[in-house]
Amino acid sequence: MGISQKWLKLVRRRCLGSSHKDIVIPRTSTSTSCSNQSEKAILRNETTTFEDLCLAVFSRKDVAAIKIQACFRGHLARRAYRALRSLVKLQALVRGVCVRRQSRIALHCMHALVRLQVRVRARQLLGSCHDS
Template sequence: PKSRRKWPFGKSKRFDPPTSTVSDITPVAPSPLPLPLPPTQPPQPQPEEIKDVKLVETESEQNKHAYSVALASAVAAEAAAVAAQAAAEVVRLTAVPTATSRAPVCSQEELAAVKIQTAFRGYLARRALRALRGLVRLKSLVDGNAVKRQTAHTLHCTQTMARVQTQIYSRRVKMEEEKQALQRQLQLKHQRELEKMKIDEDWDHSHQSKEQIEASLMMKQEAALRRERALAYAFSHQWKNSGRTVTPTFTDQGNPNWGWSWMERWMSARPWENRVVSNKDKDAALTKNPSTIAARTFVPRALSIQRP
């Protein structure tokens, strides 16, 4: 009983020896137990590989990230292999007593060694599993940060592009509105100039009173009537004397109505008659109403023209 207290591990109920004596037990050669596997380490890169990796790292940050992810995945794969091997060993060791539960055990030292190896291998398996979980978590964090950073950069670029496009569109709309407003202003200015020109054409700028303007218009109408009468008389006289061929002194072959045109010009260009009539009308207007000299106004021709 004292020898049993040296080991801190208690004896399992499944491994209780039978009540027979030690001499009756036939010694059984224990199966060789595999030694605990040391934790595997990733293969050390060669100097040439290190140089290549440095060159790749200096090229771009994306290559660095890819290399780190590949290295982490390789370590994770090796850790997974170690964990699987350790789990297989644990399962094998736990399955041995069930198969040999009826077989007697040689000594307590062997049982203690088996328990120690089982505990150590379980520790190795748990450590490998923790390392695998840590690597997987690290990989997910790295990938997550990279994806978040890339997504944020893409969203920022998209937002900037949309903002620039909105500003360009607003500027185009503003320029189009300004162009249309300028065209409307130019059109209004042109219309005003045309109206002003029309008003200037219709406006009478002479310093005469209304009565004087009406008198001059009446004289022009009378002159037009006299001109028509003269033309009618000349036509009748020519019709009567059609038997005699009269060769005019000045003729124009391109204008057959040359004779009538010079007569019209002569009738309209009688300055002595118009001058005498206008002077008589002015004297009569002054004798009738002498106050009209001070009350001279600008009267449009369209308002004072009265056709018979």
């Protein structure tokens, strides 16, 4: 219950503190065939805000739904990124274990080769001493 309330507060904060109010869009069309009253007001003004443009195309409920969907998709993307980041850390841990195991095996094999080389050299030295 606590987690869902925190999520809802986060969504409210993100949607109410929208940074789209500062975006200014210049007028691009001068056509007079507008069906909506807010569209006519937009065309009369030289510049309009993003919120006014959204209200001209969508209803307030549509804008609210779009904002909620954007916040929720952002939340899902951040959660997926955190899961991916933890997965990458886990993969690095497993690969580190595998590399340490491989290096331990390689070191053991090299040590065995060095011991064998010492025995061969000793046998060669002992064999040359008996010949003379």
